[in-house]
Amino acid sequence: MYGSASPVKGLHNQNGNFQRTGSIRKVIPSDTSKEIISEKQNETVDKLYKTYRQEYVILAEYEMVQLENITGVYVIPSKESSVVWFGVIFVRSGFYEDGVFRFTILLNEEFPDAGHPKVIFHSHIFHPVIEAQSRELYLLKAFPKWNKAEQHLWQVLKYIQWIFYNVECSIEHTINEEAAEMFKNDLAQFKSKCLESVKSASEHLYDLPPTEDPHYITFEPYDPEVHDKVRESMLTVKESKPSKRGLSWVLPGSYKPLTRPATPPSESEL
Template sequence: MSTSSEQMSVSPDAMSASPSPSPPPRPSTDGRQLPSIPSSVPYNAGPPSAAKGNSLSNNNRGSNGYGPFFQEYSLLAEYNQLHQQKIPGLYVMPCAKTPLVWSGLLFIRQGLYQGGAFRFTLTIPDNYPDGDCPKFVFEYPVFHPLIHPETGEVDIKRAFPRWRKNVNHLWQVFLYVKKIFYKLEVKSPSNPEAATLYDQEMEMFKNRVSDSLKEAKDRLLQPPNLEDPFALRFSPWNEAVHPDTRRQMINSSQKRGQGHWRQSSDAGSANPSDLGLSWMEAGQTKIFSRDDASSA
């Protein structure tokens, strides 16, 4: 400071008489200010002198502002979109330990693979949504031209050569996987044997598919390969438990009348599928094959 000595030599009496300095002016926003937009620097980026033990700097779950919380928010939005699509025969749940792994079950109710019930796992890249395509793997390798005979993986890049953020969505992956069971393609197959039989020996192809469906169905009663408490588990029909549960599901939300479903006073929908209800007769694969709720 370039202050003269005369200015600095102030008596104590003069100091006590001088007014106290005024507080700094308050910001015009009155404290109500949104947090700044995240930068495009990944979470693991930092100055060279950053401590190695910094948990924030070591947590790289997405770039371009998609840190852990932003990534989970994005995945939650994807899961909500999947619910809105209401893809028939699809049951899926994110895993308890990580939102980057989803497990579920796919039912096929028509076509050559009718009666199929296949467990699967969807693995989402760590840097989602900026990364590559998710990985879709069936727990049991289904005999299919587009499913790898050893790993059970579906070639998702066949439909999504380049994953585009905010354009491609996870529900589209599920829809594509379901469609491959209804419209078979044999060009550039993941299982050349299945593709050859489909083109040249249809009866033998059907026999192999039938064996594959039976094997997948038998495996449903086994514990899933994925060690997750949210993974779907099945048990044999129990007369002491299951009939009452089914009756409660139907009667608590719907009433049967005049050959059509109608809403009860407390029902939220006139369509059982909109309420998450689904039931079939033993040995059948037709959805809602039992439509008499009064005798359920």
């Protein structure tokens, strides 16, 4: 009427006493579920930290671009991805005069802890520093090593501006040997090629955008009924009082937070 006990391995020693050599205790595995959850939480937190940090750095980079106010160059980050920037340059003189060239800046997913950004022009441009097939701007001569503490995106935009106005100097950075040799040996033919680049970009200026991203830079033919009012408002200078609110931002060229002193009161308020 009693339940039988589980057998226990054993043997008798020389004194006849029973000596256990086994155990009825089961080895209970450790609870790894908490460890797995903890690891996943750490991964999530780490991913969020990297994302927020990257967004902050990119925002700071964009602010520095605005502070530099690079003539004729305009950029805006994509709405869909902050590591994609849409840009356009208006060339006002030189070999590429009247050229309107769109480009895209592609940042590495690990930016700013990775290598060079990429600059891809949307139309073919005959230039010593622009690769003929890929339309990619060659950056390795201007920025041999991308150092996040020293290099910034506004410098890349300055370089884009510089190559169109300083073709002769840019030959030292050549990636397109045909363009470089033609500039040296047949300047008239080189000018003709530049005009072709300007014309080609102009012919596609009003093309439908290749993406649905609302931040993609588009152009429309001038319509007096629509654009005259906008033009008039842009030319009208309105007097506005300076803001008395300070701004919390970063020092130009760095990521160090600071608080700008409040705007001094106007003379009427003294």
